[in-house]
Amino acid sequence: MNFPVSKFRTLQTPFYYYDRRLLESTLDTINREAACYPHFHVHYAVKANVDPTLLSIVQQSGLGCDCVSGWEIEACLNAGFNPAKIVYAGVGKSDWEIKLALEKDIACFNVESVPELEVIDQLAGEMGRKARVALRVNPNVDAHTHKYITTGLSENKFGIAMELLPEVIDRIKTLANVELTGLHFHIGSQLLELDPFTMLCDRINKLQDEVETRGIRLKTINVGGGLGCDYETPDDNPIPDFADFFANYAAHLKLRAGQELHFELGRSVVCQCGSLISRILYIKEGVNKKFMILDAGMSDLIRPALYQAHHKIEVLTSTSAELSRYDVVGPICESSDCFGENELLPIASRGDLVALRSAGAYGQIMASNYNCRPIPPSVW
Numbered sequence: 001m002n003f004p005v006s007k008f009r010t011l012q013t014p015f016y017y018y019d020r021r022l023l024e025s026t027l028d029t030i031n032r033e034a035a036c037y038p039h040f041h042v043h044y045a046v047k048a049n050v051d052p053t054l055l056s057i058v059q060q061s062g063l064g065c066d067c068v069s070g071w072e073i074e075a076c077l078n079a080g081f082n083p084a085k086i087v088y089a090g091v092g093k094s095d096w097e098i099k100l101a102l103e104k105d106i107a108c109f110n111v112e113s114v115p116e117l118e119v120i121d122q123l124a125g126e127m128g129r130k131a132r133v134a135l136r137v138n139p140n141v142d143a144h145t146h147k148y149i150t151t152g153l154s155e156n157k158f159g160i161a162m163e164l165l166p167e168v169i170d171r172i173k174t175l176a177n178v179e180l181t182g183l184h185f186h187i188g189s190q191l192l193e194l195d196p197f198t199m200l201c202d203r204i205n206k207l208q209d210e211v212e213t214r215g216i217r218l219k220t221i222n223v224g225g226g227l228g229c230d231y232e233t234p235d236d237n238p239i240p241d242f243a244d245f246f247a248n249y250a251a252h253l254k255l256r257a258g259q260e261l262h263f264e265l266g267r268s269v270v271c272q273c274g275s276l277i278s279r280i281l282y283i284k285e286g287v288n289k290k291f292m293i294l295d296a297g298m299s300d301l302i303r304p305a306l307y308q309a310h311h312k313i314e315v316l317t318s319t320s321a322e323l324s325r326y327d328v329v330g331p332i333c334e335s336s337d338c339f340g341e342n343e344l345l346p347i348a349s350r351g352d353l354v355a356l357r358s359a360g361a362y363g364q365i366m367a368s369n370y371n372c373r374p375i376p377p378s379v380w
């Protein structure tokens, strides 16, 4: 990626830098590849990044959105998304969030438990509405990803166990104010192999047969997101392989005539368009190590501390042809505030600019005020 380094020199660090052109070409690719299958519809999983400019670019591209809180629903409405393209998931929906979604008449609740279903039915009744719901089913598929971003195993808190689906469907039939429109799944994030998605298709095919024996025809199947990104060589793979991802579903999922297939992609849409830009404060010599101390830390980008994730580190302004080993760390009072150990980087010094790449998803949005630090701003 070609960074506007001379512009960066004039700006206070740290900040998130977003590449509008890469975001737009990623969205174009998604739209083009999904259009090969007229019944495929893509929603953007808003929790990956809600920068207002980013949301508005996504909105203009025509994608729908997938929210996991009432605040996200508000952000999407403010960005101009049509409520008919908003779906809402989450294991713990508060009453005000459910009422907001009913009042705005969003497309669908992705319901994760029977008690939630009962509350939605009650609130919808009080408001004189009928809620469209999809049941989030936990398909017990191992996504082979970090345990904090695996969501489709029985031991995870998400969704309704497959075994319980028949009784939940019978329960829905007794609720006057909810209409079952689909089944919803999301098995995890940062999946780099298609096999778990193929296993998910097998599960869905079986479940659809079962559901139909109970006299239910579903309008939509929603398979969530999860497609991963290349964090190690982002310039080789700036846009994930959406063609393969969609083709795999087209090949393995037995959709019924007229049925829609919905996707909720977060990371794969916005990951590569963002970088966290930082300055080197100090190069500190240890006994056996050299520390590159940045002015950005885990409060700005928590993925390394939270998931042992690694973001490619690039020194943008060093002119040295010589390399050296550095532990790249932040200024925060936690030992987990480390972006990389023994990184082989050009020899750098105080004031050099550093990019932490592939930080567009789950970066800025997970930033905190820890140590009274401000949330880093966006630069487009």
Ligand SMILES: *Cc1c(COP(=O)(O)O)cnc(C)c1O
Binding pocket: 045, 047, 048, 066, 068, 089, 186, 188, 189, 190, 224, 225, 226, 227, 264, 265, 266, 267, 268
């Ligand atoms: C987080 C999430 C997504 C998006 O996941 P990505 O891995 O970022 O594509 C989709 N659906 C639900 C329900 C989620 O919680």
